[in-house]
Amino acid sequence: MHENEFHDLSDDADYEASIQHGSASMVRTSSSKQSTSSEPEGSEIVYWKDNVAIHPTQYASERISGRLKLIKQGASLFMTWIPYKGHNSNARLSEKDKNLYTIRAVSFSEIRSIRRHSPALGWQYIIVVLSSGLAFAPLYFYNGGVREFVATIKQHVNLIRSAEDANVFLVNDFQDPLQRTLTSLDLPRAVSISKGTSPSVLAGESPSSTDQDGLAVASLDNSSTNQHKGKQKQKHNDPAHDISIQVLEKFSLVTRFARETTSQLFREHGSGFVSNEREKLVHNSNDPHKVVMTEITKEDPHEVPVASDPLASELEKLSMVWGKPRQGPLGFEEWASFLDSEGRVLDSGALKKRIFYGGVEDGVRKEIWPFLLEYHAYDSTYAEREYLVATKKVEYETIKNQWKSIKPEQARKFTKFRERKSLIEKDVVRTDRSISFYDGDDNPNVTILRDILLTYSFYNFDLGYCQGMSDLLSPILFVIRDESEAFWCFASLMERLGPNFNRDQNGNHAQLFALSKLVEILDSPLHNYFAQNDCLNYFFCFRWILIQFKREFEYDMVLLLWEVLWTHHLSEHLHLYVCVAVLKRHRTKIMGEQMDFDTLLKFINELSGHIDLDATLRDAEALCICAGENGAACIPPGTPPSLPIQDASVYPQLEDEVL
Amino acid sequence: MASRRRMLLKVIILGDSGVGKTSLMNQYVNRKFSNQYKATIGADFLTKEVQIDDRLFTLQIWDTAGQERFQSLGVAFYRGADCCVLVYDVNVQKSFENLNNWREEFLIQASPSDPENFPFVVLGNKIDVDGGNSRVVSEKKAKAWCASKGNIPYFETSAKEGFNVEAAFECIAKNALKNEPEEDIYLPDTIDVGGGQQQRSTGCEC
Structure with missing residues (x-):
């Protein structure tokens, strides 16, 4: 690649990010003159960046910081990332953790692609994918410098921007058709891009046009959508194709990395690695720092891929933990904070989002499920709900009486009723009987299950009863603990899931x-x-x-x-x-x-x-x-x-x- | 290759909800009975190695949901079946009356190449309940129905007590094996197909 194509690799986001983080744009030039005794003979450091970190636990505060270097040796370019010694941001991160993530002189001949992520808020990071399909954990550039990193690479090896995604840089040619399929890379198009026929090439030259609205402007919640928009501008015909590359890279390859690299590293570092320690690290749900950490990560909607997550003995479990960190459940006090003085939920969106990321505490479920199931309206007051509950209780009893009042003589002439009842009775006695709430002989809760289901089969006579309904009702009754309320919550759920049956x-x-x-x-x-x-x-x-x-x-x-x-x-x-x-x-x-x-x-x-x-x-x-x-x-x-x-x-x- | 293909015998258990399909399967394969089985959703299967005439086969026994409403899934689950087991509860009249529906539904969905001769086996389950006092379908009645459908082998069973389950599945396995005549010509002659059929007629018919 030639120097005059340098700008192909830059875009607004890079530029903005480097400004935002006060990126030391001199780093490359200054560092290039340096050489340390630890480097191989005849090698030259062509890029050097401090404060490039790995987030082993999803929490930015538990990052491992280190130094990223590009080293030129003869015609080959190598990348290293070495964590700082005794420089932990978090005391619980052991030296072994550091060893696990250390990147020791990987040659660019082994690298397939580099994906650059530029979240609107938070730090830019890259994911390096090897030609074997493995990937390294994301490297977060706390001091910026992704653009220079990419540009430096481009000076030394063949680097082209993917036609599919402007944020993906392909390092080596893909001769193997299987690999090409796997990554959904369209080589001819990628090549044509590098020749300057695609609009995406112009992005760097006319900063106002292409990527700007996609990557630079974003708020906390819609930034991901915006990124999609930005990405969509790059794609030409097949949206499925486009997503495929992104997802594959993030999932399968990262997953393989997690599995293979980790097992390799386990071997490399011997048996001294205590997997339990890491498990605690990642699953520290009782940790008092957690809220704070969560706050931090909230800043970054793309808080992402810790590719290698070597926490448990089962390697399957190691894969792709990369969504947002999940939170503890919503408790009473926090629930109360969502309500105004008359009991209205002020911001149902925020409430739902909170529940989405952490669920609800046991005792609070009874309060919240009726809202989630749309039995209670979020903007209803305490008084309105109380009234609704009372009215609905009467209504429930009325429907229930429709079958309760059927005497044996009438039942004999009412096949459908008998059969429904028999089917329901067969199913409730085999629904969650190992749960203490439903266990033992003559458990009254089992009878309530039956009564609700039979009443529902009269309330919605057309749908009737179908196997599986008892499975859906059981947790509702368990949580709500009131027959009429459970019935109406179940009925609300069935408004949505009825077609399943x-x-x-x-x-x-x-x-x-x-x-x-x-x-x-x-x-x-x-x-x-x-x-x-x-x-x-x-x-x-x-x-x-x-x-x-x-x-x-x-x-x-x-x-x-x-x-x-x-x-x-x-x-x-x-x-x-x-x-x-x-x-x-x-x-x-x-x-x-x-x-x-x-x-x-x-x-x-x-x-x-x-x-x-x-x-x-x-x-x-x-x-x-x-x-x-x-x-x-x-x-x-x-x-x-x-x-x-x-x-x-x-x-x-x-x-x-x-x- | 033909003999390899033949190693697997696929059996489908059908019948009304709650007649004991899952229990029969588990009693036969694991020799266990539990009161805690859940209603089957979708389908599942267990496998067991069986020996028929000195040859080993894998019996793949499919347990299905008993509610009529789930029959549309049958297309996927029934295909390639070698034998169909129809189960009813001797204490529930309706479950017996529905045998015909289950049989016909199976033939439609599985569409075997030779529906007239496709092997079925009927099991009257739960004969242990209440010492037999609550039973409403007599053995005679059940056998008469089986006879009218081309001499379907019939067994009375108790999955709970393990009564007659082994014998029933032995018969089921033999009938399943009988269902693949075109494969037989490729088999080594250690298997005597004629003998197998003969044994079936003595061992299975009640």
């Missing part, structure tokens, strides 16, 4: 279809694998969808998951991204072991109880943001839990349905 299963099929579309854009190799193996019906995810993962997690985790899903923060269909996240976590195994439909179904069923909810939610969030509008476009209007487009009370499958 239609005879024609249209609600499920719509969701499974949307899921297949999402996988197609978020993980096209996995999609292709499913297509080749006759798995595109996604029936192996049927149970996940039908009852919102009820059977996949421990009871208290289900409560957390549901309240997070019900916030509809980011998307009404976060549960579909949860599906994608889980599938992605196991994609290597699924494809590597060549699972056919049967094996895949069995595998998915057996994941029950083994899914890390916290990590999965973070993945799902990240995927949702990543997919953006393209993701939303995959989901047809009216797909549950979106409210049905037509009248919700019409279930067109009545004639032959007995139960």
Whole structure:
């Protein structure tokens, strides 16, 4: 590459970031004259940047700072990142942690691409992906300097900007068609870009035109959307293609890095590594500093990819923890702070967002679930709610009496009633009986489950009762602890999930279809694998969808998951991204072991109880943001839990349905 | 290659909700019974190695949701089945009456190449309940229905007590094996297909 193409690599964001952080633009020139005895003979440091950090735990305050260098030796360029000795920002980070992340002279011949991230708020960082598919943990440039870093590289090795994403720089040619497919890189287009035929090339020369609105202007909440807009300007024809590269890079490659590099490092650093320590580090939910740390990371909506997260013995768990850090649950006091003196929720958006990132404390759920389920209106007062509850209680009793008043003689002539009752009675006695709330003989709560379900089958006679409903009701009654209230909360939930239980299963099929579309854009190799193996019906995810993962997690985790899903923060269909996240976590195994439909179904069923909810939610969030509008476009209007487009009370499958 | 393909025998268990499909499967495969089974959502399967005429096979037993409403999933789950087990609860009249629906639904969704001769086995489960006093479907009635559908083998079982479960599945496995005649010609002659059929007619018919 020639010097005159230097500007191809710069853009507004770089410029602004360097100004913003007071980047020492002299660093390169000053450092280039330096050489230290630790460097190999005949080598020259061509770039040197201090305060480049790794965030091993998602919390910026726990960063490991170090020095990034580019070293030229003969015709080869090497990159190193060495953490400072005894310079911890956090005492709990051990020397071993530092060793784990240290980058010792990696040659650019081994590097495939460098992705640059320029969050509107927070620090610029890069992710370096090796040609093997591995990636290093993101390097945060606390003193700026990403632009120079890239520019320096460009002076020494062949570096071109990806046609797909202006923030991706491709270091080496991609001769291997498989790799090209994997990263969705379109080489001819990338080359044409470097020749100056694409508008993106002009970005650096006419700063006001292309990237500005995309990357420079952003507020806390919509910056990611803006970045998408900025990115969309770069793409030419296929949005799916565009997302694919981003996601693949962030997920599969980073995941592979996590798994492979970590295991390698474990070996390298021997058995002295105490994985428990790290586990504590990452999962320090009781840590008093946590709120502060969270505040800090809130500044950066892209708070991201700690690619290597070597915390547990199970390597699967190591992958892709990169969404926003999750918080502790919402407690009473904080809940009270959301209410005005008359009990209105002042900022329902903020409340939902808070719940999205941390869930709700046990005792507070009873208060909040009726809002999340849209039984109570956020702008209702204490008095209005009290009145509603009283009115609805009477109404509930009235509906309940419709079947309570059926005497045995009438029941004998009422087959449908008898059969519904029998089906419900069969199911409630096998619903969550291991939970103390429902265990033991003659448990009154089991009777309440039955009464609510039977009453619901009269309230919504067309839909009736269907298996799975008891799974949905059980946690609601457990949380609400009041028959009438639980009924109405359940009825509200069924307004959204009712189509899951239609005879024609249209609600499920719509969701499974949307899921297949999402996988197609978020993980096209996995999609292709499913297509080749006759798995595109996604029936192996049927149970996940039908009852919102009820059977996949421990009871208290289900409560957390549901309240997070019900916030509809980011998307009404976060549960579909949860599906994608889980599938992605196991994609290597699924494809590597060549699972056919049967094996895949069995595998998915057996994941029950083994899914890390916290990590999965973070993945799902990240995927949702990543997919953006393209993701939303995959989901047809009216797909549950979106409210049905037509009248919700019409279930067109009545004639032959007995139960 | 043909014999390898043949190693797997796929069996589908169908029947009304709560007749004991999951329990039968678990009793047979794991020799365990639990009161805590949940209603099956979607489908799942267990596998067990079985020996038929000195040859080993993998029996893949599919447990499905019992509610009629979930039948549209059958297309995916039933395909490639070698035998279909129809289960009813001898204490629930309706579950017996529905056997015909389950049979027909299966034939539609699985669309086997030779529906007339596709092997079914019927199990009347829960004969232990109340010492048999609550039973409403007699053995005679059940056998008559089985006879009218082309001599379907019939077993009375108790998944809870493990009664007759082993024998029933032995018969199921043999019938499943019988379902793939076109593969037989490729098999080594250690398997005597004619003998297998003969054994079936003595061992399974009640």
